[in-house]
Amino acid sequence: MSTTQSERLRELLEPLVTSQGLDLEEIAVDSVGRKRVLRVVVDSDTGADLDQVADVSRALxxxxxxxxxxxxxxxxxxxxxxxxxxxxxxxxxxxxxxxxLVRFQLAGDTEVVARVLAVDEDGLDTEVPGVKGRKPSARRLRFTEIDKARVQVEFGRKDTKDMTETEEEA
Incomplete structure (x- = not known):
């Protein structure tokens, strides 16, 4: 049974990342000219700040x-x-x-852009924004029907937390 370098590195480094309260999301070794670059991506449910990234970098x-x-x-x-x-x-x-807001590539080459509302073990509840004056619609997506998904950058959208604080101040 042969394991790749990335798999061996994951086995070695994941316990260190986890001990820092983070998840090891990705690991890749790339060649750049004569040098190699080991890229490690970490995250957590609350995000990872610069200090956490620096700490895990030193440990790794x-x-x-x-x-x-x-x-x-x-x-x-x-x-x-x-x-x-x-x-x-x-x-x-x-x-x-x-x-x-997430762009989903579903089985059968169907593409859906929707806001993630809730997630459970089988899939997620989403809200598809209304187009041309139509109301948003609810849509359930099962994990098994999602081929690819990517978070979309939204410019000018107020964070719901910020909106709640502003409403409370008024």
Whole structure:
């Protein structure tokens, strides 16, 4: 049974990331010219701040230095969080995207853009925005029918928390 370098690195590094209260979302080793770059993406249900990313980066660097997991060659370690338009692939990703607008690629090449309202073990409840004066509509999506999903960046949208605070102040 052969394992890839990424799988071996995940086994080595995931316990460290988890001990810092974060999830190891992605790990990739890329060649850039003669150098290699180890990219590690971390996140949590509440997000990861710069201090947490720095702490986990130091812990991962120390662990990699004491092992030969990256071999003898030179490499650069990059630790970060998923971007604003992160792809969603695990149920926890959908939970973290609750309230956000998501572009879904469904089986059969159907595309739906909807706001995630609630997530359970089978799928999610969404609200498809109304178009051309129509009212929004509810739609249930099962995880099994979702091929790809990506959070969409929304400019000019007030956060619902901010709207609630503003309404309470009035």
């Amino acid at each position: 660097s120390a662990k990699l230095d004491e092992t030969d997991a990256m071999g003898d060659g030179e490499y650069t370690l990059e630790v970060g969080t998923p971007g604003a338009e992160r792809p969603l692939s695990e149920p926890r990703h959908y939970v973290r995207a609750t309230g956000r």
